[in-house]
Amino acid sequence: MELVAKGLYRRFGGVRAVDGVDVTLREGETVGLCGPNGAGKTTLFDLLTGFARPDGGHIRLDTGHGWLELTGKPPYRFARAGILRSFQQIRLYGDRTVAENLELARMGCRQRCLREDAEGLLYELGLADVAERPAGELAYGPRRRVEIARAIAGGARLLFLDEPAAGMGREETAELAGQLTACQARRGLGILLIEHDFDFLASICDRVYCMAEGKILREGPPARVFGDRAVRAALFGE
Amino acid sequence: MSGRRMLGVGLAAALCLGAVWTAGDRYAAGVFCRLTLAAAAAVGLDLTLGLTGQISLCHGAFMGLGAYAAGIFAVRYGPAGLCMGLLCGMGLAALTAGGTGWFVLSLHGDYLAVATLGLGEVLRVVFENLPAGGGVRGLTGIPRTTGPLFCALLLVGVLLLAFRLKRSRWGRFAAAIGADERAALACGIPAHPVKVAAFALSAAVTALAGGLWAGMIGFIAPSDFAFTRSIDLLAAVVAGGPGHILGPALAAAGIEGLHILFQPLGRWQMLLYGVALVLLLRFRAGRRGHGVGRAHPQK
Ligand SMILES: Nc1ncnc2c1ncn2[C@@H]1O[C@H](COP(=O)(O)OP(=O)(O)O)[C@@H](O)[C@H]1O
Ligand SMILES: [Mg+2]
Numbered sequence: 001m002e003l004v005a006k007g008l009y010r011r012f013g014g015v016r017a018v019d020g021v022d023v024t025l026r027e028g029e030t031v032g033l034c035g036p037n038g039a040g041k042t043t044l045f046d047l048l049t050g051f052a053r054p055d056g057g058h059i060r061l062d063t064g065h066g067w068l069e070l071t072g073k074p075p076y077r078f079a080r081a082g083i084l085r086s087f088q089q090i091r092l093y094g095d096r097t098v099a100e101n102l103e104l105a106r107m108g109c110r111q112r113c114l115r116e117d118a119e120g121l122l123y124e125l126g127l128a129d130v131a132e133r134p135a136g137e138l139a140y141g142p143r144r145r146v147e148i149a150r151a152i153a154g155g156a157r158l159l160f161l162d163e164p165a166a167g168m169g170r171e172e173t174a175e176l177a178g179q180l181t182a183c184q185a186r187r188g189l190g191i192l193l194i195e196h197d198f199d200f201l202a203s204i205c206d207r208v209y210c211m212a213e214g215k216i217l218r219e220g221p222p223a224r225v226f227g228d229r230a231v232r233a234a235l236f237g238e
Numbered sequence: 239m240s241g242r243r244m245l246g247v248g249l250a251a252a253l254c255l256g257a258v259w260t261a262g263d264r265y266a267a268g269v270f271c272r273l274t275l276a277a278a279a280a281v282g283l284d285l286t287l288g289l290t291g292q293i294s295l296c297h298g299a300f301m302g303l304g305a306y307a308a309g310i311f312a313v314r315y316g317p318a319g320l321c322m323g324l325l326c327g328m329g330l331a332a333l334t335a336g337g338t339g340w341f342v343l344s345l346h347g348d349y350l351a352v353a354t355l356g357l358g359e360v361l362r363v364v365f366e367n368l369p370a371g372g373g374v375r376g377l378t379g380i381p382r383t384t385g386p387l388f389c390a391l392l393l394v395g396v397l398l399l400a401f402r403l404k405r406s407r408w409g410r411f412a413a414a415i416g417a418d419e420r421a422a423l424a425c426g427i428p429a430h431p432v433k434v435a436a437f438a439l440s441a442a443v444t445a446l447a448g449g450l451w452a453g454m455i456g457f458i459a460p461s462d463f464a465f466t467r468s469i470d471l472l473a474a475v476v477a478g479g480p481g482h483i484l485g486p487a488l489a490a491a492g493i494e495g496l497h498i499l500f501q502p503l504g505r506w507q508m509l510l511y512g513v514a515l516v517l518l519l520r521f522r523a524g525r526r527g528h529g530v531g532r533a534h535p536q537k
Contacts, residue, residue: 074423074428074429076427079423085424093414093418108414154424
């Protein structure tokens with residue numbers, strides 16, 4: 001399975017938030033997306049998951065047996081095709097338990113993920129102990145992981161994570177990296193994740209995109225992209 | 239579970255007893271029917287406001303749609319026509335709500351409120367100009383075929399349907415949309431179709447209550463189903479607790495009771511009614527801290 005987006009364009013008033021972006025994501029690869037604040041990363045995620053309609057360009061999914069046209073389709077069509085996401089600002093049902101949150105995604109996406117697998121997921125993401133606690137009572141880090149678990153429980157094949165490690169400490173970030181790679185390897189997921197921490201990206205990504213002012217500045221293996229002068233100028237003003 | 243079931247059976251029995259008890263006296267029967275039908279209409283509104291959290295300011299007009307369909311059919315074809323009219327009214331209401339909902343239900347909060355307000359006004363003008371509807375003076379001579387037992391059974395049926403729906407898979411989707419629409423979408427829930435379906439179903443249930451209303455009072459006028467009726471229903475759901483089904487039903491019966499109580503006061507009626515409504519809502523809000531639940535979901 002491979003998601004192919006070409007020439008994506010989205011503006012807000014006079015701001016070109018996403019300006020002619022080509023992105024691909026295939027199953028089994030982990031890809032990073034970095035860039036300064038306001039570069040358009042979240043907007044690009046909204047486009048790639050159906051939460052915003054592109055003003056130009058198209059999004060298609062190579063399902064292995066034909067192309068699925070997703071341009072302009074509502075988010076649940078993306079979700080049911082296996083394209084799921086987390087949000088920069090966590091969106092869980094705080095008064096429902098962790099298990100209920102996962103169950104809802106399983107039902108919503110038509111149960112393509114088995115119940116046992118959903119339970120296994122909680123172990124893999126270190127959430128087994130809190131499965132019956134209301135999601136709103138958890139600390140920040142676990143809540144982020146519940147959102148990831150929910151997306152996988154919905155039957156994700158391609159997973160879009162918007163700053164999954166934001167607000168986490170060093171140790172917690174390292175733990176998350178381990179859990180993500182384990183989940184990914186086990187299920188052969190494709191993951192695109194937004195992150196500012198170079199070390200984190202370099203440790204788990206096969207390649208990275210760097211975005212600035214709505215455009216893709218560079219794309220390639222982490223070492224090469226992070227060594228690039230234009231990238232460093234955009235990110236650190238060096 | 240069995241406790242709930244007993245409560246349900248008890249409630250149904252009480253309603254039927256009430257119907258039988260009031261059936262002998264014309265005034266009491268009229269009061270009983272008005273209370274139960276108002277309750278059924280409010281449960282109808284709760285199916286959209288309580289579950290998916292969509293505000294509607296036109297449910298009074300959907301009630302009118304049911305009433306006019308039933309009334310016109312009954313005047314022309316007698317009691318058998320009433321049945322046809324009830325079905326027709328429900329269908330029309332579902333189509334109107336579904337069709338309009340498809341366009342306006344992507345709106346949120348204040349925008350949706352104003353859009354449904356517009357739809358309600360359009361329907362009122364339609365009622366005033368219906369060829370067989372009697373104009374602003376209203377439609378008279380509708381055969382009075384529905385009595386207290388009918389109304390009691392309708393309310394029981396509507397309550398049963400609402401509770402079933404709320405606990406179904408579909409109801410859980412609807413509640414998820416009401417609580418946080420973007421999160422629901424991220425779970426693969428088809429938010430827009432579910433909202434449209436809830437709105438259409440809700441309109442049909444409210445229209446059914448309106449149809450029985452016409453068959454019970456025997457006289458309907460456009461002013462019966464104007465904006466104030468929508469406000470009554472909205473107030474009932476808000477005061478009763480959106481999504482709680484039984485609460486809105488009780489509150490609606492209470493509000494209709496206030497109308498009946500204050501009726502002899504002539505033009506002071508609306509003043510007292512307004513004050514009572516404010517007090518009721520203040521009391522509700524006070525007990526729950528603040529706000530009224532999911533009537534205004536954040537985007
Ligand atoms: N809903 C919106 N309305 C108006 N402008 C927006 C909206 N969302 C994003 N923008 C603008 O689009 C640009 C990109 O934002 P965003 O995608 O959130 O960046 P990033 O996630 O990379 O920090 C910013 O200039 C932001 O102000
Ligand atoms: Mg962002």
